[in-house]
Amino acid sequence: MTAEIAEEVFGEHFETISRYVDILSSRGIEWGLIGPREVDKLWDRHILNSTAFSGLITPGATVVDVGSGAGLPGIPLAVLRPDLQVTLLEPLLRRCNFLSQAVDELGITSRVSVVRARAEDHDATYEVVTARALAPLGRLIEWCAALMEPHGVLLALKGRSAAGEVAAAAADLARRRLTADILTVRAHPRAESTTVVRVA
Numbered sequence: 001m002t003a004e005i006a007e008e009v010f011g012e013h014f015e016t017i018s019r020y021v022d023i024l025s026s027r028g029i030e031w032g033l034i035g036p037r038e039v040d041k042l043w044d045r046h047i048l049n050s051t052a053f054s055g056l057i058t059p060g061a062t063v064v065d066v067g068s069g070a071g072l073p074g075i076p077l078a079v080l081r082p083d084l085q086v087t088l089l090e091p092l093l094r095r096c097n098f099l100s101q102a103v104d105e106l107g108i109t110s111r112v113s114v115v116r117a118r119a120e121d122h123d124a125t126y127e128v129v130t131a132r133a134l135a136p137l138g139r140l141i142e143w144c145a146a147l148m149e150p151h152g153v154l155l156a157l158k159g160r161s162a163a164g165e166v167a168a169a170a171a172d173l174a175r176r177r178l179t180a181d182i183l184t185v186r187a188h189p190r191a192e193s194t195t196v197v198r199v200a
């Protein structure tokens, strides 16, 4: 069912995203980046979840996916949105090797690059900073504020903890003159919803 929804969401890019799902469910498991129990949930929990916030990203934006891991949300976003220039930022060598190989095999090297670094050590700015399953919002802001262009946004994929995390980060947000909105988005009317904290 969710693969059918994904087919509607990805349209002409469905074959490419299917190849990425194949990579995650084979090499991703062999390399220990995806748990074997995740295989049945790849489309729903990982692919559709990763693209639910695509509508919040302006055409042609530069995007950095911080703590990309196996490429989530950066790779599904780049496949769905060929207009974006996406940097996958990941400190661990093994994960960077996985990412580079996947990007190469998917034929998206012209618009996706892999950079091995921690967020706080990376010296570049982007219009959009994305993060999923990386750190609580306060720490994300500390790590990622310097990566945001002056009018850039941080889009953090969060679960039910979103409101608590925004409240806990209130002082940090105010000190940096940033605001945070909690948004509920979905990749498709029949897909599960995702909570995004948008910091601007």
Ligand SMILES: C[S@@+](CC[C@H](N)C(=O)[O-])C[C@H]1O[C@@H](n2cnc3c(N)ncnc32)[C@H](O)[C@@H]1O
Pocket: 066, 067, 068, 069, 070, 071, 072, 073, 089, 090, 091, 092, 095, 117, 118, 119, 120, 131, 132, 133, 134, 143
């Ligand atoms: C739990 S994984 C999440 C991976 C992916 N975003 C996902 O949703 O599946 C967190 C990732 O963040 C990376 N990471 C940890 N600290 C980081 C930092 N300071 N800057 C950038 N990445 C970091 C880790 O190496 C790991 O790959």
